[in-house]
Every structure is written in C-alpha cells, then in structure tokens.
Amino acid sequence: MVEFQPSKLAVRVRFPSPAPLFFSGGMAEWSMAADCKSARVSVRRFKSCSLHQSSKNNFTFYYMFKNTKLLFLAIIQFLFLMSNVNAASLENTLYIDLKDGRVVIEMLPDIAPKHVERIKTLARQKFYDGIVFHRVIDGFMVQTGDPTGTGMGGSKLGDLKAEFSNQPHTRGAVSMARAQSPNSANSQFFIVTKDSNFLDGQYTVWGKVTSGMEFVDKIKKGNPANNGSVSDPDKMLKVRVASDVE
DSSP: OEEEETTTTEEEEEEEOSGGGTOOOSEEEEEEEOOOOOSOOOGGGGGGSOOOHHHHHHHHHHHHHHHHHHHHHHHHHHHHHHHHHHHHHHHTEEEEEOSSOEEEEEEOTTTOHHHHHHHHHHHHTTTTTTOBOOEEETTTEEEEOOTTSSSSOOOSSOOBOOOOOSOOOOTTEEEEOOOSSTTOBOSOEEEESSOOGGGTTTSOEEEEEEEOHHHHTTSOOOBGGGTTBOSSOOBOSEEEEGGGOO
C-alpha cells in the first residue's frame, strides 16, 4: 500500500511481510522522504523520487528477498508438479524387453481403462514373461499374450468388454486380440507394424509404441501360408509397468 502525505512530503510504503517461509511477522513498513511533486505516486514511479540512501537499500533488499522467495517457491512447486506428472506417466508406461532391445508403450487409460488395467495386472503377475509371438505377419502385425503359444489360450481372468474407440490402428498401435465375439478379449494383444485402418472400431486400442519399433520389426516372421504361424518363435523376455522398475 502507498500513502502520499503532501504536508510532510513523505511517501509511506507498506508491504506484507515476506516472513511466512523464513520468519513470522505482520506488516513491514518503511517511511521515505521524497521530493515528488505529484500526488500520484506508485511503486513503479519511485525512480523519479529522490529517496534517502538507507531507504533505497531497504527497499531494494526487500524486493530482492521477496523475488528470491517467490522464485524458490515456484521452483519447489514446479518440481513437485513434475514429480506427480512423471509418476503418473510411469504408471501408464509398459516395458517389453525383447532379444534385440526394449519396446516402450504408452498405455491409454482414458481410452481403454479396463484393458489397461488388465495389462498392468498381468504384467505385475509376470504373466507375460517368456510368452512367444505366436502369430507374426510381415507388413501387418505381431501377436502375443497366449501362454499356450497356440493362439487359443489366455489368462485365468475373465474376458473383457470391448472398449472400441476412434483411436486408429496405425503403425505402433497396440490393440487387444479377441475371438469372434467383440467382448472376448483376455490377455492376447498385437502391435501393428503397418497402418491397418480397416481394423478401426473393431478392436480395442489400449496403447501405442513410443520407442523400440525397430526391435518389433526384427521379431521372427511367421508363415504367410499358415496365417502367420511362427515356428521356433521369438518371445517377450520380460514385461513390466515402468513405475515398478527401479
């Protein structure tokens, strides 16, 4: 608050104390003699006033102290926010370790929450460790998630209701495999290696590869004459939710 007193030719400046972080206090107040002729005095116009040197020092120190405190608080708040964002991001990131490297998948809980929940549950049970890519069609997709390796098996958990969306089946999309019924997805999934938009709206996309597609491309291909069935197939060495990885 700024008060101008014409009779005393003085400017009184009252600030909230910067104490909360460092010490307790009420209002900090300085009275500074000035030769300003205008009654319209603002903090921004103090440069046109001649202040006593000690008052200038006090005024400068206060603003240096205040700005440093605000900057410190802003940095702490930013780091806290980024920590929460990072934690949420890792909770919805899946690592699939292959023989050639790691595939990183961003899961999409806003689009397919039940499917993402199922994938995380099975990953945390280490269900996917060692499961093969039983069906791999060059220029289309790689399919895995069946513990029997036949394409006919799944987990002991119940089947999932479809969560179809407008998310496209473009290269890198990760979608849930199913039988003829739309609500028969369980544990099997596939990664699209070439845009396949004819699948859109028929299968539940629950993630997308953000890095490691070059490793997906190296997965052993299946026999085109046998619907992509693979002999001596490659496998997922380890599958983990990123937040669980130290």
